[in-house]
Amino acid sequence: MSQVLYASAEDVENAFYDAFNRGDLEALMALWSETDDVVCIHPGGSRLVGLHAIRESWKQLFGSGLRLRLKLHHGIIQSSPMLSVRSVLQHVVVEGEDGMSPPVIATNVYARGAFGWRLVLHHASPAPDIEGVFDEEAPRIVH
Amino acid sequence: MSQVLYASAEDVENAFYDAFNRGDLEALMALWSETDDVVCIHPGGSRLVGLHAIRESWKQLFGSGLRLRLKLHHGIIQSSPMLSVRSVLQHVVVEGEDGMSPPVIATNVYARGAFGWRLVLHHASPAPDIEGVFDEEAPRIVH
Numbered sequence: 634m635s636q637v638l639y640a641s642a643e644d645v646e647n648a649f650y651d652a653f654n655r656g657d658l659e660a661l662m663a664l665w666s667e668t669d670d671v672v673c674i675h676p677g678g679s680r681l682v683g684l685h686a687i688r689e690s691w692k693q694l695f696g697s698g699l700r701l702r703l704k705l706h707h708g709i710i711q712s713s714p715m716l717s718v719r720s721v722l723q724h725v726v727v728e729g730e731d732g733m734s735p736p737v738i739a740t741n742v743y744a745r746g747a748f749g750w751r752l753v754l755h756h757a758s759p760a761p762d763i764e765g766v767f768d769e770e771a772p773r774i775v776h
Numbered sequence: 777m778s779q780v781l782y783a784s785a786e787d788v789e790n791a792f793y794d795a796f797n798r799g800d801l802e803a804l805m806a807l808w809s810e811t812d813d814v815v816c817i818h819p820g821g822s823r824l825v826g827l828h829a830i831r832e833s834w835k836q837l838f839g840s841g842l843r844l845r846l847k848l849h850h851g852i853i854q855s856s857p858m859l860s861v862r863s864v865l866q867h868v869v870v871e872g873e874d875g876m877s878p879p880v881i882a883t884n885v886y887a888r889g890a891f892g893w894r895l896v897l898h899h900a901s902p903a904p905d906i907e908g909v910f911d912e913e914a915p916r917i918v919h
Contacts, residue, residue, distance in 0.1 A: 758820075
């Protein structure tokens, strides 16, 4: 998996949410940069720094038996040749449950390095459960 | 205020937290990029898009009478010539109260444009109140 070269931040993002939705730990971890200072913040969680801590957190999530599906809405993108920042609203669907959970706001940062584009930061936090949160200004569907 | 040119993302970040600590709305708003898709997420809040919504939120915060002071810890930086991403732990001190509040995790994104470096995204979310949160891996003091 670690040999895949992604030509754009969007490709990495697609692969990230695809791996998440499949609960595929190895596919998900292969998308991260191998630098020391990668950062991951799960909703309500502490800041995790480094691949080891990040891997353990996803392993725990995927091992919990809870199957989550994420759909993205309203992507807002700041791009440059070497870094790309994507702010998205994640609509969380819990498998086996009816209805929609409150959205999660995520800031994803991708960097271009010797191995193509990779994920360097994922910051997710719960948004308030208010009506119309998916109807905010500047709607742009990235997926 | 809007004529100040900042030569680095770090300079904007210093000015941002300085304006925050002084409760100076105009100084704080002058640091944002004037593009349409600036993003601000306050701890526990919805995603705000655009200068108007962002200004209103800060106006409300500063108008509430609550005086907050932020100190930054453990900055982790991803920089490129046109974009810079800074992940920090904000230690919040409420004026007139003893003790420390739980930390807030912030992802700040700065972009370089015709008017120098400006803030384009501020994503803040509460971290769990656990002991040792300021002793995490990769400690790097940026301020």
